[in-house]
Amino acid sequence: MSVRLTRAGEYAVRCVLCLARRGRGELVSRKEVANEADIPGQFLAKIAQQLARQGVIEILQGAGGGYRLLAEPNHITMLEVIETIIGEISLNDCVVRPASCENSGLCAVHQVWCQAQEQLRDHLRGVTFADLLAEEDKLLHS
Amino acid sequence: MSVRLTRAGEYAVRCVLCLARRGRGELVSRKEVANEADIPGQFLAKIAQQLARQGVIEILQGAGGGYRLLAEPNHITMLEVIETIIGEISLNDCVVRPASCENSGLCAVHQVWCQAQEQLRDHLRGVTFADLLAEEDKLLHS
DNA sequence: TGATATAAGACTAAGTATATCTTAATTATC
DNA sequence: GATAATTAAGATATACTTAGTCTTATATCA
Ligand code: SF4
Ligand code: SF4
Numbered sequence: 106m107s108v109r110l111t112r113a114g115e116y117a118v119r120c121v122l123c124l125a126r127r128g129r130g131e132l133v134s135r136k137e138v139a140n141e142a143d144i145p146g147q148f149l150a151k152i153a154q155q156l157a158r159q160g161v162i163e164i165l166q167g168a169g170g171g172y173r174l175l176a177e178p179n180h181i182t183m184l185e186v187i188e189t190i191i192g193e194i195s196l197n198d199c200v201v202r203p204a205s206c207e208n209s210g211l212c213a214v215h216q217v218w219c220q221a222q223e224q225l226r227d228h229l230r231g232v233t234f235a236d237l238l239a240e241e242d243k244l245l246h247s
Numbered sequence: 248m249s250v251r252l253t254r255a256g257e258y259a260v261r262c263v264l265c266l267a268r269r270g271r272g273e274l275v276s277r278k279e280v281a282n283e284a285d286i287p288g289q290f291l292a293k294i295a296q297q298l299a300r301q302g303v304i305e306i307l308q309g310a311g312g313g314y315r316l317l318a319e320p321n322h323i324t325m326l327e328v329i330e331t332i333i334g335e336i337s338l339n340d341c342v343v344r345p346a347s348c349e350n351s352g353l354c355a356v357h358q359v360w361c362q363a364q365e366q367l368r369d370h371l372r373g374v375t376f377a378d379l380l381a382e383e384d385k386l387l388h389s
Numbered sequence: 390t391g392a393t394a395t396a397a398g399a400c401t402a403a404g405t406a407t408a409t410c411t412t413a414a415t416t417a418t419c
Numbered sequence: 420g421a422t423a424a425t426t427a428a429g430a431t432a433t434a435c436t437t438a439g440t441c442t443t444a445t446a447t448c449a
Pocket of ligand 1 (some may be wrong): 157160197200206207208209210212214215218257261
């Protein structure tokens with residue numbers, strides 16, 4: 106059941122990956138992204154706004170507007186994109202807010218969660234969108 | 248926001264840890280566990296039933312009844328206890344149900360999720376309740 | 390039999406996720 | 420400047436999940 110990415114987080118990754126395929130600075134309309142990445146248009150708008158606030162993408166308004174990637178794909182990590190949308194990844198409340206459990210100072214389980222969480226975050230921090238594009242290429246030509 | 252343990256999962260770990268402290272085979276009433284581990288009584292009942300079905304603990308009904316650990320603490324892993332309650336840990340739908348996304352066969356992101364998920368599960372599989380007890384002991388005497 | 394304790398399922402309330410709808414603001418082009 | 424295209428922002432809606440309680444039945448001990 107639990108411990109899973111939200112739909113919005115998944116869409117954010119798809120959106121950035123879609124823009125990364127066109128290359129940094131390339132302008133792509135929301136409709137194009139929505140179609141290509143299979144994201145509900147209005148929902149994509151919300152997600153894109155968050156990515157823009159974080160500085161991952163830039164949004165151009167008005168006719169002929171759209172989205173474009175601000176940074177190079179090899180400088181954008183999956184962790185960054187995901188946490189922009191869903192907040193800091195947290196396996197258990199007490200990891201992010203130790204005060205939520207009075208026991209957290211002396212709890213062996215707490216330490217396990219902290220370690221597991223950082224391992225997971227490190228893993229995602231180690232994957233850039235350039236990596237994803239390269240891997241995608243490999244998958245297509247095999 | 249997301250990617251976090253549920254309350255029920257947290258309670259399950261507390262419950263098993265509480266029983267492990269008393270030692271395998273020791274009978275402890277639900278009320279005692281609920282008090283010691285700070286778990287709502289009726290909610291604990293549900294969780295214990297699931298743990299019993301999985302064979303982690305045994306439940307004795309009737310007057311003088313309660314819970315007892317069936318296996319040795321060093322044979323019970325955090326992963327086992329948690330997944331008994333919340334189902335298989337899954338970072339993204341497509342990992343557990345590849346059919347949920349038509350793209351999963353050629354998706355580089357999909358692979359990342361699969362790897363990250365297995366890394367996380369391996370981590371939790373590597374922690375037994377004997378480990379937790381030992382660590383707890385260290386924390387208390389330092 | 391009566392007291393104690395858990396079983397099992399229905400039920401509830403609150404929170405979260407996943408959008409959509411509406412109105413407004415921005416920009417390009419004619 | 421008018422019009423069309425495009426995104427912004429906030430309100431709203433729906434469904435799902437979580438977290439927990441309530442009730443009735445069942446099992447055990449003394
Ligand atoms: S008991 Fe330990 S793991 Fe559970 S919430 Fe408290 S600190 Fe965290
Ligand atoms: S696009 Fe890739 S990561 Fe996203 S759901 Fe589909 S297979 Fe999974």
